[in-house]
Amino acid sequence: MREIVMQMDNVTMQFGGVVAVDSLSLDIYKDEIVALIGPNGAGKTTAFNVATGVYAPTNGRVLLRGKIIAQGHPTGKMKHMYAGTHIGEYNKLISHTPDKICQMGMARTFQNIRLFKNMTVLENVLVARHMRLNAGFFQSALNLNLHEERRLRRECSDLLDMLGLSDLMYENAASLPYGKQRYLEIARALATDPRILLLDEPAAGMNPQETDELSDFIRKIKEDFNLTVFLIEHHMNLVMDISDRIYVLDFGKLIAEGTPEEIQKNPAVIAAYLGVEEE
Amino acid sequence: MMKNTRSGSYAQPQEKTVKLSTVLSALVILLVYAAVFVAEQTLPSTSILFTVLKKGATYALVAVSMNLLNGFTGLFSLGQAGFMLIGAYAYGILTIPVEQRMNVYQYYDGGIVQFALPVVPALIIAGLCAAAFAFLIGLPVLRLKSDYLAIATLGFAEIVRTIFQWDKLGFLTNGSNLLREYPTFNDFNIKGADGEVTLYLSTLVPFIIAGVCIALIVLLLRSSYGRAFMAIRDDEIAAEAMGINLAKHKQIAFCVSSFFAGIGGAMLAMYQNTVQAKAFTSAMTYEILLIVVIGGIGSVTGSCISSFLFVACSEWWLRFLDQKQMIGNFEVPLLRNGFRLVVFSIIIMIVVLFFRQGIMGTKELPDLFKPRRGGKKPKRSVKEKAEQAKENAKEALQAEEQITLTAAEAAETGAAVAAEAAGEEAASLKDKAEEAKEALKEALAQEAAAAAEAETVEGGEA
Numbered sequence: 012m013r014e015i016v017m018q019m020d021n022v023t024m025q026f027g028g029v030v031a032v033d034s035l036s037l038d039i040y041k042d043e044i045v046a047l048i049g050p051n052g053a054g055k056t057t058a059f060n061v062a063t064g065v066y067a068p069t070n071g072r073v074l075l076r077g078k079i080i081a082q083g084h085p086t087g088k089m090k091h092m093y094a095g096t097h098i099g100e101y102n103k104l105i106s107h108t109p110d111k112i113c114q115m116g117m118a119r120t121f122q123n124i125r126l127f128k129n130m131t132v133l134e135n136v137l138v139a140r141h142m143r144l145n146a147g148f149f150q151s152a153l154n155l156n157l158h159e160e161r162r163l164r165r166e167c168s169d170l171l172d173m174l175g176l177s178d179l180m181y182e183n184a185a186s187l188p189y190g191k192q193r194y195l196e197i198a199r200a201l202a203t204d205p206r207i208l209l210l211d212e213p214a215a216g217m218n219p220q221e222t223d224e225l226s227d228f229i230r231k232i233k234e235d236f237n238l239t240v241f242l243i244e245h246h247m248n249l250v251m252d253i254s255d256r257i258y259v260l261d262f263g264k265l266i267a268e269g270t271p272e273e274i275q276k277n278p279a280v281i282a283a284y285l286g287v288e289e290e
Numbered sequence: 291m292m293k294n295t296r297s298g299s300y301a302q303p304q305e306k307t308v309k310l311s312t313v314l315s316a317l318v319i320l321l322v323y324a325a326v327f328v329a330e331q332t333l334p335s336t337s338i339l340f341t342v343l344k345k346g347a348t349y350a351l352v353a354v355s356m357n358l359l360n361g362f363t364g365l366f367s368l369g370q371a372g373f374m375l376i377g378a379y380a381y382g383i384l385t386i387p388v389e390q391r392m393n394v395y396q397y398y399d400g401g402i403v404q405f406a407l408p409v410v411p412a413l414i415i416a417g418l419c420a421a422a423f424a425f426l427i428g429l430p431v432l433r434l435k436s437d438y439l440a441i442a443t444l445g446f447a448e449i450v451r452t453i454f455q456w457d458k459l460g461f462l463t464n465g466s467n468l469l470r471e472y473p474t475f476n477d478f479n480i481k482g483a484d485g486e487v488t489l490y491l492s493t494l495v496p497f498i499i500a501g502v503c504i505a506l507i508v509l510l511l512r513s514s515y516g517r518a519f520m521a522i523r524d525d526e527i528a529a530e531a532m533g534i535n536l537a538k539h540k541q542i543a544f545c546v547s548s549f550f551a552g553i554g555g556a557m558l559a560m561y562q563n564t565v566q567a568k569a570f571t572s573a574m575t576y577e578i579l580l581i582v583v584i585g586g587i588g589s590v591t592g593s594c595i596s597s598f599l600f601v602a603c604s605e606w607w608l609r610f611l612d613q614k615q616m617i618g619n620f621e622v623p624l625l626r627n628g629f630r631l632v633v634f635s636i637i638i639m640i641v642v643l644f645f646r647q648g649i650m651g652t653k654e655l656p657d658l659f660k661p662r663r664g665g666k667k668p669k670r671s672v673k674e675k676a677e678q679a680k681e682n683a684k685e686a687l688q689a690e691e692q693i694t695l696t697a698a699e700a701a702e703t704g705a706a707v708a709a710e711a712a713g714e715e716a717a718s719l720k721d722k723a724e725e726a727k728e729a730l731k732e733a734l735a736q737e738a739a740a741a742a743e744a745e746t747v748e749g750g751e752a
Contacts, residue, residue: 113531143534152513
């Protein structure tokens with residue numbers, strides 16, 4: 012049995028009366044590329060936000076490498092409004108802030124690019140190394156950790172070199188072309204030393220050629236950095252090309268899972284994407 | 291080819307110019323200190339210049355501490371006057387000589403503190419007191435965002451101001467009475483045996499205190515923590531997702547900023563010779579906020595420069611507006627007590643409307659000595675492109691001539707085969723000509739763009 016890197020157990024996320032994610036369970040094994048797809052508003056990004064600690068799940072739990080990183084059950088007003096299932100199975104409340112979860116080895120990128128716009132490309136990547144700093148506050152604040160600082164800079168410029176961004180190292184992040192900004196966001200996520208990388212629509216706004224390059228790129232970093240990749244994407248060519256397995260969400264519910272071939276033939280998926288003819 | 295030249299020009303000279311510009315900046319700062327020292331020994335000590343320099347140094351430190359919070363960490367806090375007050379009182383309370391205590395605390399039996407500390411430890415404790423208050427306030431308040439944080443910290447400053455005037459705390463704070471008799475800037479002058487001043491240091495010392503503190507802030511900003519602060523300013527959500535603990539880092543920035551505001555408050559107490567809680571109003575915070583905005587939010591150098599300009603304007607250059615001025619027999623209208631503030635407000639409005647970046651934007655002193663990457667280089671490359679395009683255009687003209695020539699030749703010989711061949715050649719040449727024509731158009735457009743860019747750059751410089 013292969014090691015499960017990330018696991019979601021019956022995760023339900025309800026905002027007021029809206030159930031955005033309904034009892035979602037999925038397992039992601041080591042060294043896999045797994046895609047989460049679904050029509051607009053299916054709850055894909057919400058699922059990502061629960062996994063990375065932005066939202067605490069209304070019910071259910073998330074495990075990262077066997078450790079519970081988020082667990083919740085309906086409390087307060089939600090007790091009466093809760094519309095999901097599996098009530099009473101997750102009685103202990105556990106929650107971590109996103110920075111803690113990132114330190115535990117889960118890194119992410121964002122659907123709408125969120126770079127540190129007034130900082131250079133190199134600084135953007137350096138920020139991601141901040142949490143792994145050995146020096147204490149005073150040592151760092153007085154610039155007494157010159158050795159470590161130099162090592163960090165070298166590591167980060169090597170990383171940028173590997174990803175083909177080293178020409179732009181001293182450029183302002185906001186001045187990069189759109190495609191490069193996407194790559195920089197991935198570079199920044201890689202700098203946190205993740206075990207699992209969550210990519211939220213990495214190919215959004217890219218043309219077909221750039222999308223092809225991106226799928227090669229994702230495969231390459233997966234090998235080079237020994238990663239497990241979990242991604243949300245709308246470009247079906249990319250998804251079918253690189254995914255080992257695919258989960259399909261519709262209206263917050265998991266409607267299918269399987270290999271790309273299975274998903275392409277699955278009638279429920281076709282119905283969700285194209286609609287069903289009335290009889 | 292293009293790629294190579296670019297990476298070369300970015301990676302290589304970067305290292306060298308950074309070093310050169312740092313050396314030049316250090317030289318400039320050294321010159322300023324030397325100038326202050328020389329001026330102090332040569333000019334009469336009553337000159338208004340020294341008032342401006344002392345207060346300017348004090349305000350520069352407080353402005354930089356505020357910039358650390360507002361400009362670099364993105365926390366809009368307006369509590370600076372409150373932290374200055376805490377620093378000023380801590381300094382005053384700890385340094386009043388024991389024999390003067392009965393005199394100062396005349397209504398409170400000499401007060402509760404019956405010892406006096408030297409200046410430097412007192413300054414550090416003043417900063418620590420302010421930082422301790424900031425820590426406690428920060429626990430609830432830093433959860434708030436933008437405007438709400440500003441209102442909460444402003445409220446805190448007002449509460450502190452009132453509490454320090456409270457009668458019941460008089461044994462510590464001397465109630466609403468003045469604190470005085472503690473060491474001031476003038477006590478730094480070295481006096482000879484006969485009481486005559488032999489070496490004036492009363493302006494240089496505040497410069498040194500402020501300089502050391504600002505240098506510490508700059509070091510912090512250049513460290514990994516400084517980068518984390520700027521990341522929080524640029525995008526809180528992304529910063530948190532990249533493993534930066536928001537609560538911890540905001541708390542650190544808040545405490546460090548307050549620490550230096552506290553030292554700034556202590557310096558203000560030294561400058562004023564007496565200190566009273568009543569004076570630390572929210573208007574003082576606004577003055578400092580103005581300095582930060584005028585200097586450029588996110589520029590330490592800007593805050594320093596603008597604090598001296600601000601203090602010089604308010605204490606010196608615009609003073610004449612407050613007095614009646616006679617030119618011959620003609621009395622200049624409007625000039626009377628308070629008009630200075632009107633003019634001041636107008637200047638500020640102009641700055642905010644037309645120079646929103648402030649004096650420095652986000653640039654620092656070393657940036658001024660670096661060759662400008664944005665301005666000059668692309669201009670040259672555009673020009674090069676334009677020249678190349680011009681050459682293409684010349685070729686195009688030649689090609690066109692050739693077309694006409696070959697066509698004429700074909701017509702002359704009348705041979706069908708020749709005509710056909712010539713026609714083919716003509717077609718290819720025509721294509722080439724058209725291509726070249728387009729290149730010419732592009733070249734002209736690029737030249738125009740380059741000219742426009744040059745104009746805007748010059749306009750920006752002006």
